[in-house]
Amino acid sequence: MSDRRVIEGRILRGKDFEAIDGRVVVEDGRIVAVEREPVDTDDIVVPAFVNAHTHTGDSIAKDAGERLNLDELVAPPDGLKHRLLREASHEETVAAMERSLSFMQSGGTAACIEFREGGVGGVRAMAEAVEGLDIESVTLGREEVEAMEAADGFGASGARDGEFGRERTATREAGKLFGIHAGERDPDDINGALDLDPDFLVHMVHTEPIHLDRVADREVPVVACPRSNLVTGVGTPDIAELADHTTVALGTDNVMLNSPSMFREMEFAAKLSDVSARYVLKMATHHGADIAGLNCGVIAEDWDARLFVLDGDSDNLTGYQNPVRAVVHRAGLADVSEVVLQTAD
Template sequence: MFLEGTILRGPRFDPVEGRVVVEDGEIAAIEEATVDSDDVVLPAFVNAHTHVGDSIAKEAGEGLSLEELVAPPDGLKHRLLRSTPREEKIAAMRRSAQFMQSTGTASFLEFREGGVEGVYALREAVDGLDVDPVILGRETVDAMEAAEGFGASGANDGDFSRERSATERAGKLFGIHAGEADASDVNPALDLSPDFLVHVVHPEPLHLDRIEDSEVPVVVCPRSNLVTDVGLPPVRDLLDRTTVALGTDNVMLNSPSMFREMEFTAKLTDASAREVLRMATLNGARVAGLDCGVVEEGRDAKLLVLDGDSDNLAGYRNVVRAVVRRAGADDVKDVVL
């Protein structure tokens, strides 16, 4: 198969007119040519941090603090997860996964509550879909062994050294929340030598130096941070020091839309449009260990096609800026996963 239009090629998303040739799920060629298409072809998104179990409780918890909303074991989300029947949780997670797939997300990196059973429930929820979760189990080493790694809540919530050692022996991912409410858990999180940190809203200069020295990636979730009133992450400082990816966090708080996350990040930080698009694609793929997130020959063909002549996008002068700051679900013409 081939896709024609303006192709956002390579890690800089250089716009070239032509076609992408796809063979056996791989980008076989990118051919520059004059084509009769207004489509925009770009890499599909990688949502680098989600909690899709929260799909059972969208917009619950108005007025609650971050701790009251999500802190284990008795935050609102955890109480609701315990009280909701398994079938209802699976159905809700499937609806969120379907939404992500339809809006151009190839994969999402999920911190999955519920131990081993939580991992199995998400696998059941996405069965038959093309969106591919990278699941990090929580709560037990057994959950990590059933998943692609372990997702820790935060260093102030417990000692995760056993789980970190187990993931390292298994060659799996270890991610941990850090610096969300304050700076107190950033150093202990870095002491675990994680594969990535999530949030990092409140890093101190020493933390930024350690992040840079250890080359640990950071996943930021600006919409979530604003909803929970903890502030915005210092995206520019982080981009200047390490790989930064973008996630939508709890479905309880925000839709799992990478379009909305990109627009929000671009308009409320000083990251450039290219940097934000890279955060939503290639950098997320790097954090998750995936071979997608960029339109290059030999890469997995995880691609998103936008209608460049939609009422919303027609007349754009800067295609990358239009994709990041303006595009949305209604502009999606095709998703190739």
């Protein structure tokens, strides 16, 4: 028997988020129709987010490390984050990660791309944390090839921290995803990262024309994490310049430093940079989904039914004029009235 449901509202349809009044028809986890017709509601129907860069293990140490610099906070192997992870029990780490994942899910996040510390054990911890939730983790193991083999790919810390040639070769042979941090504190590790032919780069705060040209030539997407970059004192990425050269997605980075809220990240990115609200919403949805190889981030026929509904008559949103700007600049978790995270078999 078919599982069918209908969601009504002002729908942000397609990859450009055309706002139409109508209905989204879902059957067995897939969007089968987006129908334009009058509806008696101001609700906004939004494609679910993809948080394209997370470190949820940090959930055990929220807001630790006041006045520490980037290396002192998160640099392997002995940054504060890594020390706290070693001290925490497996059960404590899993429970904390589960709470962060549940928070993301309640805010309309369908998936995250997780850089998972702790080798194979860390990958297994993420699998335990996400079990029973509707949010999906595209988990990239770290520190050893065996972690990649147990995960969806490999997430490298940065070219200055190691060679990573062996890990890149093994990941490519396995047909899995390879991402790497680059240009976070300075531009010195960007060429080394690009030499590994990554599937995507994270941060790219400090770039020079040669780096942008190489990114454009190779069509390497970038994940920007502006709130994290500001907190760690490394500066903020020039999102408009990056967008002129490649596809840019959005991530919230370390839970230690920031809540994993895509609403907060979007608002910050939009007000920080010279890009449109529409582009920021693309960063938060199908740009991240493209990196992860997921069939979501778009409300259109034949896409997975991963979306959420904002109460257009909430105290915060009532009277909105531009639904895309309202989602990016104003909406928050309290405005979410329904989350639908279904995947077609």
